[in-house]
Amino acid sequence: MSTLPPLREVIARHGLSASKALGQNFLFDEQLLDRIAALPGSLEGRRVLEIGPGPGGLTRALLRAGAQVTAIEMDQRCLPALAELGEAFPGKLEVIQGDALKLDHDEIMGSEPYAILSNLPYNVGTALFTRWMGGEEWPPLWTSLTLMFQQEVAQRIVAKPGVSAYGRLAVLAQWRGAAKLAMKVHRSAFTPPPKVMSAIVHVEPAAMPEGVSxxxxxxxxxxxxxxxxxxxxxxxxxxxxxxxxxxxxxxxxxxxxxxxxxxxxxxxxxxxx
Known part of the structure; x- marks a missing residue:
């Protein structure tokens, strides 16, 4: 990592700015990014899927932690910055340009177990989460989800009965999974700062109850x-x-x-x- 320039410099050199249409908000704090990458435990040698890496802030932390990363990025503007990151970590990063909602993640990951870590774009976060937690086949190939959401959405995922946040997302996350709120992230940590606070949810699959569709x-x-x-x-x-x-x-x-x-x-x- 000592050979890599600061992320702010990379963004400035490539003329990048966060796209509101794509729900982007960039994180620059490397200590915070390392803490996020550590949430699912050691990533040394593990295969990781990241959605929406943008210029590669969290990607750097994942690679620093020893992960083998596959990143799906829709924004073509970010591809050159990610390519530079791939050159700094030879053979450790594969970047796929495309819409994560339209791609088969298990197929991309070679139908082998993988962890998912992502600072999810706000406009697709809930749709991706319900996709990962849905379906009849269980357990899934993913071994854990470590995902950044708007704090309101994160609270809905981990909510318990009797509170206003409790609803479909909570049941979906908890009926055959263990969900916890792992970390809150202040809006000031992002560039540009979003209007809302964020939080990271960590989910691990649990046994699926028998006789239930x-x-x-x-x-x-x-x-x-x-x-x-x-x-x-x-x-x-x-x-x-x-x-x-x-x-x-x-x-x-x-x-x-x-x-x-x-x-x-x-x-x-x-x-x-």
Whole structure:
């Protein structure tokens, strides 16, 4: 790393600026970036997928930690800066230009286990997260998710029943995964500073409950939280058999979705699967 110029210098030389349209905000603090890279444990020799590296701030930290990094970047302006980083770490960085929402990540990573670490662009963060946590196949090839979100979104992912942040994202993250808020990041750490605070969520896959369809669970939570102020007997009436299933597993249909534990949603989805 001693041969690499400061990231600010690289950005200035390439005439880069954060794109609001792409949800970009750059991080320059190398100590902070090293702390983020350390959250999933040692990365020495591990394969890591990074989405939206931009000019390569977090990428530097990942490479410094010994990771073998594959980075997907949509912004062509950033490719020359990333190419320089690849030259500084020969054979350790592969950059793919494209839209992460349209690419098969498992295929890109060679269908072998990998960790995902990313300062996610704000405009695609939730969509990518729901994709990684969704689907019937479990456990996934990714071994952990270490992701930067707007703090409000991060709180929704780790929320517990009974609070306003609790909803579909919390159930999706927690029914077959262990999610925790690993670090808060002040808006002043970014260039340009976003209007909101940020936080990093770390998720590791857990055992998938037996007899439950992920698709059914997603439908149940979508219906229940789509009208979260209504009683479950109202919000779920559009799902055949759902109200009867509630009564069958001992859940009062007059309760609201935000009062149910994740295990209650799993039980309901199992009864409907």
């Amino acid at each position: 992920a698709k059914v669970l997603e439908r149940v939570t979508e219906a229940a939280f789509g009208q979260r102020r209504k009683m479950l007997r109202q919000s779920l009436k559009g799902m055949p058999g759902a109200v009867e299933a509630l009564e069958g597993i001992g859940i009062d249909p007059q309760r609201r979705a935000e009062t149910l534990e994740v295990s209650d949603f799993v039980a309901l989805a199992r009864a409907l699967s």
